[in-house]
Amino acid sequence: MSDLDDPERVWPTGLTIRESEELHKHVIDGARVFFVISLIAHTLVYLYSPWLK
């Protein structure tokens, strides 16, 4: 963790652009995992329940 007066820090949050983009990568990866799991779940529901039949 660098100093608070690091000129690369962006305010109001104080994260650097690199830190922000790294965090955002995890957010997007999590969203992709969530999407895949929900896709599998909806497929199973479509196949094995009266949904949309």
Place this chain on the structure above:
Amino acid sequence: MNQGRVWCVVNPTIGLPAFLGSVALISFTVHFAVIENTTWVKRFFNGSDAAAAAAAAPKTAAANGYTIRVAPTGPDGAVKVDVTPAGAGQQAMNAVLHTPAKSPAPTGG
């Protein structure tokens, strides 16, 4: 990364719970609405709708040069029957069949 700098202006301690919470809230709302507005979910969770699901699936059969498709249409037991000719020159037909109305109870003595 597209929009990757958002966390320079949105505090992650606020933005991440707000984002995840809104996703959870929308998901809960949609599924709750499905449970509230359909009849089959409760029956299915009670385990009595598996046979009904199989019965509710449309069935087709071929007879006399026609394909006959029978599909239940609703909880009142009505069925929709589609009759499709195999050859050209004949028109397809369909009908919705209801169970006969119960005869009125006898009145008087």
